[in-house]
Amino acid sequence: AQSVTQLDSQVPVFEEAPVELRCNYSSSVSVYLFWYVQYPNQGLQLLLKYLSGSTLVKSINGFEAEFNKSQTSFHLRKPSVHISDTAEYFCAVSDRLFYGGSQGNLIFGKGTKLSVKP
Amino acid sequence: DADVTQTPRNRITKTGKRIMLECSQTKGHDRMYWYRQDPGLGLRLIYYSFDVKDINKGEISDGYSVSRQAQAKFSLSLESAIPNQTALYFCATASYSGANVLTFGAGSRLTVL
Numbered sequence: 001a002q003s004v005t006q007l008d009s010q011v012p013v014f015e016e017a018p019v020e021l022r023c024n025y026s027s028s029v030s031v032y033l034f035w036y037v038q039y040p041n042q043g044l045q046l047l048l049k050y051l052s053g054s055t056l057v058k059s060i061n062g063f064e065a066e067f068n069k070s071q072t073s074f075h076l077r078k079p080s081v082h083i084s085d086t087a088e089y090f091c092a093v094s095d096r097l098f099y100g101g102s103q104g105n106l107i108f109g110k111g112t113k114l115s116v117k118p
Numbered sequence: 119d120a121d122v123t124q125t126p127r128n129r130i131t132k133t134g135k136r137i138m139l140e141c142s143q144t145k146g147h148d149r150m151y152w153y154r155q156d157p158g159l160g161l162r163l164i165y166y167s168f169d170v171k172d173i174n175k176g177e178i179s180d181g182y183s184v185s186r187q188a189q190a191k192f193s194l195s196l197e198s199a200i201p202n203q204t205a206l207y208f209c210a211t212a213s214y215s216g217a218n219v220l221t222f223g224a225g226s227r228l229t230v231l
Contacts, residue, residue: 009158034219043122043208043222044161090160105176106220108153110160 002027002093006109014117015083021076021112023065023091033074034092034106035065044090050074061085086116121145124209124223132231137196139226141209149212150192151220152176152184154205161208167192199230 007022025031032051036044048059055067065076074091091109122143131137141150148169153161163176165184173184181203183195196203206227210220 036220036222043224044210044220045222046219049219105163105166108161110158 002031002095002107004091004093004107004109006089006091006112008112009110010113010115012115012117013081016080018079019077019081019085019114021089021091021114023074023076023109025072025074025091025093027072027093027095029095031093031095033065033067034094035059035063035074035076036090036092036108038088038090038111040087047076047089081114081116083116083118085114088113120224122209122211122221122223124207124226126226127224128227130229130231131199133200135199135230137199137228139194139207139209139228141192141194141223143190143209143211143221145211145213145221146189147211147213147221148189150186151210151212152182152192152194153208153210154178155208155225156205164194164207196228196230199228201230204228204230 003026005024013019034049035047037047038044048057050057050067058064063078065074067074088111090111092106094106125140151166152164154164155161162178164178164182165176167173167186170186185193206225208225209223212220
């Protein structure tokens with residue numbers, strides 16, 4: 001069974017500073033990895049995903065994450081944050097048996113609240 | 119209109135009452151899910167359905183039941199609500215061919231007094 005650990009429950013940063021939200025996972029099989037974002041009073045939205053290919057994946061709003069198989073990590077980074085990035089960020093993992101049934105269900109971390117201060 | 123619509127958005131009820139949360143989608147996805155979000159605990163899977171005839175329990179199904187009335191509709195019921203079921207509930211959908219990319223509704227906030 002998979003599990004996801006988000007190492008920081010809250011990350012306060014100043015606007016224009018860089019940020020890294022850490023995510024580690026455990027799984028005995030190959031995985032898909034995701035970051036979802038939840039803005040205040042909204043549902044979750046997909047931010048970016050790693051399915052295969054390049055281990056560095058990027059979002060349209062400047063976030064990027066790198067799949068590191070040896071360290072079983074998928075940390076989320078942004079070189080310069082904005083006030084509008086204030087949200088809760090969830091890392092999630094599913095195994096590649098998605099097409100085969102229940103084993104492919106998404107497992108979420110407990111979330112990291114990013115607070116960007118002016 | 120939203121791709122995934124949840125009703126009601128907010129509900130306050132009393133212990134012992136039966137509550138139904140409804141979810142409908144226009145994505146044409148075959149897979150539908152109900153999650154519960156609690157502060158500091160992330161999202162936990164309650165039930166999921168891969169098609170109309172397929173219903174499966176998730177991590178925390180006790181005290182809940184579901185009905186998949188059609189491909190586009192998936193409702194969650196609390197037969198006898200209790201205070202520790204106070205939470206934010208999310209419906210989500212995914213395509214069989216979509217590598218588990220979920221589309222979420224806006225959430226239903228339930229308070230059980």
